[in-house]
Amino acid sequence: MKPTFIGIAGGTGSGKTTVAKIIQKSLGKDKTAIISMDSYYKDFPELTIEERKKLNYDHPSIFDIELLKKHLEDLKHGIPIKVPIYSFEKYARTGEFEDIYPKPIIIVEGILLFYYDEIRDFFSIKIFVDTDPDVRIIRRIERDVLERGRTLKSVINQYLETVRPMHIQFVEPTKQFADIIIPRGGKNEIAMDIILAKIKSILNQ
Numbered sequence: 001m002k003p004t005f006i007g008i009a010g011g012t013g014s015g016k017t018t019v020a021k022i023i024q025k026s027l028g029k030d031k032t033a034i035i036s037m038d039s040y041y042k043d044f045p046e047l048t049i050e051e052r053k054k055l056n057y058d059h060p061s062i063f064d065i066e067l068l069k070k071h072l073e074d075l076k077h078g079i080p081i082k083v084p085i086y087s088f089e090k091y092a093r094t095g096e097f098e099d100i101y102p103k104p105i106i107i108v109e110g111i112l113l114f115y116y117d118e119i120r121d122f123f124s125i126k127i128f129v130d131t132d133p134d135v136r137i138i139r140r141i142e143r144d145v146l147e148r149g150r151t152l153k154s155v156i157n158q159y160l161e162t163v164r165p166m167h168i169q170f171v172e173p174t175k176q177f178a179d180i181i182i183p184r185g186g187k188n189e190i191a192m193d194i195i196l197a198k199i200k201s202i203l204n205q
C-alpha cells in the first residue's frame, strides 16, 4: 500500500505540530508517522554560533529541500529514512538521527511546506492552520523561552526582523494551495473531526 501524505502548513506558533499530534493520537502510531520540516534546516558548520544566530530561518532558501524530497520519495517506496535531529539551542544539526519507518499515513508539517512545487505535489490533503499573528507571537515567545533556549529580547528582535516579514511574503501566500484552512488550529474540534473522517475514509479504502 502506497502511503498517503498529509501536509500541514501555517505560520510559526499556529498549531501545526498540535494538529499533527491530534491526527496521530486518533489514528495510532502504527498507522502514522510525523515529519517536521524543522528537521530539514540546513547545517552551517563553517559558521560560528553568533553568525548562525543572525541567519534568516524563515526564508525558503534555508531549508534542505533536496533531502526532504528524497526522504518523501523513499517513504513513498517503502524505504525507512533517517531524519536529522535539529537543535534550536545550537542553531545546528546535532549529528543524531531519528529513524522513521513507512506508515500508511505520513504527516509532514512546516511553515513553508507548500512553497515548493516539488514538495507540495506529494500531498493528498493540504491543511493550512490559520491563527492570528498576536496569538502566534505570544505562543512563540513562551515556547522559544521555555523550550528553545531563547531570551525574550531575541525572540522579539527575530520576529520583527525576519519572522514577520517572511511570513507576509512567503508563508501567508501559500494558503492558496490548501485544501482546508483551519481557523484557530487544533482546538477547532469541528475542523479536526472533518479532517479525521476524511483520513479514516482513505485508510478504509
Ligand SMILES: Nc1ncnc2c1ncn2[C@@H]1O[C@H](COP(=O)(O)OP(=O)(O)O)[C@@H](O)[C@H]1O
Binding pocket: 010, 011, 012, 013, 014, 015, 016, 017, 018, 019, 139, 140, 143, 184, 185, 186, 187, 188
Ligand atoms: N489551539 C490551541 N490553543 C492553545 N494553545 C495551543 C493551541 N495550539 C497550539 N497551542 C500551543 O501553542 C504552542 C505552539 O503550538 P505548535 O503546535 O507547536 O505550533 P507550530 O507547530 O505551528 O509552531 C504550543 O505550546 C502549543 O501547546
Ligand SMILES: O=c1ccn([C@@H]2O[C@H](COP(=O)(O)O)[C@@H](O)[C@H]2O)c(=O)[nH]1
Binding pocket: 011, 012, 013, 016, 038, 041, 057, 058, 087, 088, 091, 092, 110, 111, 163
Ligand atoms: O535555528 C533556528 C531554526 C528555526 N527557527 C524558527 O523556527 C520557526 C519554525 O518552527 P515552528 O515550529 O513552525 O514555529 C521559524 O519561524 C524560525 O524562525 C529558529 O528560531 N532558529
